[in-house]
Amino acid sequence: MPAKILVFGVDAMEPKLIHDWIESGDLPNLARLRARGAWGHVLNPPRFFSGASWPNFYTGVSPARHGQYLRTLYDPTTCVHRPLRPACQTNPFWSGPDWQRKRAAILNVPYCGLDETINGLHVADWGQHDSQNDLSTLPHEVAEDLLSRFGCDPVGDCEGFECTTSALSDLRQRLIRRVQRKRDMTSHYLAGEDWDLFLSVFDETHCAGHRFWHLYDVTNSRHDPDAAATLGGTIKEIYVAIDRALGATLRFVDIDSTVLFLSSHGMGPAFDALPVFDEILRRLDGFTGRHPQYEERRARRLATARAISDFMPNVLRRGLAPVRQRFGRGHLRDRVDAERRNRRYFWLPTHDTCGGIRINLAGRETTGMVQPGRQCAELIEQLTYDLHQLRDGRSGDPIVAEIVSSADMDFTGYVGEFPDLIVRWSKASLSWIESPKIGRIEPVVVSGRSGDHDPSMRGIFFAAGPHVTPGLLPDPVRLEDFAPTISSLLGIQLPDTEGRAIPAVGPPAH
Structure with missing residues (x-):
């Protein structure tokens, strides 16, 4: 019997490119799914969105509850980052007591640690973008069988490949190979049992978008026509490979199955001042030296x-x-x-399109030097003013688009570990950075990323099944909505979720 619910997830597959290549006929399986089902846009967690997207999806709650926006979390008692263990502080939706009567298979969901309570199969950290963990599985013996059938991850850390044409060509081949292995892995385990839920995520589009955007986008400041002649089609090739993997997977479902395709968030050109952000903060705080x-x-x-x-x-x-x-x-x-222990404020990582600022607050940080109340408020007011004075040296355009206080965001559960201020960069292409207070700072490129995410970007989903109402949804949904939606399709009411079941995907199936 085919899976009752198949969720085919893709990490950072850009919706505009999906639509463009559906229209050009290059993504026929996605085209058929969009034509016969419901589809809509997906809102991501604001400011913290990139590292929080998949945790929002699989927990049904926001970062205020699950506490994750990176693989590490700042510890105010030591002023250092510590690994998140478990990877997320809230259990995934498939670990609830009602799910113990359902058979579920979960393969390679980003930022999701191994769930020891699952009734079924869980594969974590085989071939994932930004993974820092070894492969783990439940049952544990599956790992040996998986490696014997499909081998090790052929890519590893995609950030470790140099920006040369030969290195990127090697990365391209390895990403395509990894899509094919995940396709075979997904098909193998999907065919092996009658699943209530089968969820598999492909994230090769994430790596491809980060590393190859400048070769796809002829307007990008780093565009290289010579390299683009051989590698300019890489992102499209990866998308086509994903579409073919979807087609292979759909052979294992029938008209009674509900199929959900989800891309978590999008991809576009990388514009950010992050590599020199902490140096900016040092100078604003009066620090000099290397x-x-x-x-x-x-x-x-x-x-x-x-x-x-x-x-x-x-x-x-x-x-x-x-x-x-x-x-x-x-x-x-x-x-x-x-x-940073000797500074009034310092940078905390969020993701590349936003920078976090932590105030070294007395009574909260072990080495806190800024008093709560008036002193802190005056410091934040001055810092906000100084940041808004930052300009691109050539164009004169401001490099800061927005500064938001975490006090104005609903992060009460983890406010003690989160940044106090979130700085969102403008989309200015930087030459150098200057202001009356910091002087001039040359931009530093410390990664090979030419593509990145933006908080305004949305994900996309397509859904088809016996109870799905076809057509474009008038309003976007949230990532938190998918946990109660998937649960309700199996007659499970998910308690304590911040999401709402998506009506167009259908009533609970019995």
Whole structure:
């Protein structure tokens, strides 16, 4: 019997490109799904959206509840970042007591740690973008069978590939190979049992968007016509491979199944001041001298070594972990963390299109030096003014579009660990950054990303099934809405969720 519900997830597949390539005939399986089902746009978590998108999806709650927007969380008692363990502080929707009577298979959902309570199959961290964990499965013995059938992740860390044509060509081939292996993996486990829910996520579109956007987009400041002659079609190739994987997966469902295709969030050109943001904050706070972060070049020289380690056996890789921590980014982060204890405010990571600022607040941070109340309010007022004075040196355009206080956002559950201010960058292409207070700062490119996300970007979903009402939804849905929607299709009412079941996807199936 086919799966009752099939969820085919894709990470950061840009909706505009989906529609364009549906119209050109390059994505026939998505075209058929859109034509016969309901579809709509998906709102992402504001400001924290990139790292919080999938946790919002699988928990049905916002970052205020699940506490995740990165794989690490700031600890005010030590002024350093610590790994999130478990990966998310709220259980996934399929772990509830009513789900124990349902058979579920969950494959490669981003930022989702292994669920020990699942009644079925869980595969975590095989071939995922931005993963820091080894493959894990439940049942545990599935891992050995999976590796024997489908091998190790052929990509590893996509950020570890240099920006040369030969390196990007190698990355392109590896991403396509990984789509094909995930397709085969999905088909194998989908065909192996009668599932109530089968959920599999592909995230090769995420890596492709980050690394190949400048080769697709001829207006991008980093566009290279010579490299684009051979690699300009890479993003489209990955999308076509995903569409074919969807087609292969749909062979295992029938007209009584509900099929849900979901792309979490979009992709576009990368415009941000993040590489020098903490240096900006240092200068605004009166610090001079060399910033520890400018040793990033040293960390970048280890990118090749890190990429190689991704292909090593787990035992050998774990043995080298202390070396990587001592000489890689972990060592750099320790130096940055040590300096911030002596500053009134400092940068906290959120994602590339927004920068977080943490106030070194007395009574909250161990080394706090800013008094709550009037002193803190005056500091934030001055800092906000200074940030709005930042300009692109060539055009004179402001580089800051918006500054939002976390106090104005519903993050009460984790406000002690979250940034106090969120700075959203404008879409200015930077030459250099200047203001009367900081002088001039040259931009520093520390990654090979030419594509990135923007808080205004939306995801997209298509749904088809016996109870689905076809057509475009008049209003966008939220990622939190999918947990109660999927649960309701199996007659399960999900308690304590911030989402609402999507009416067009149909009534509970019995």
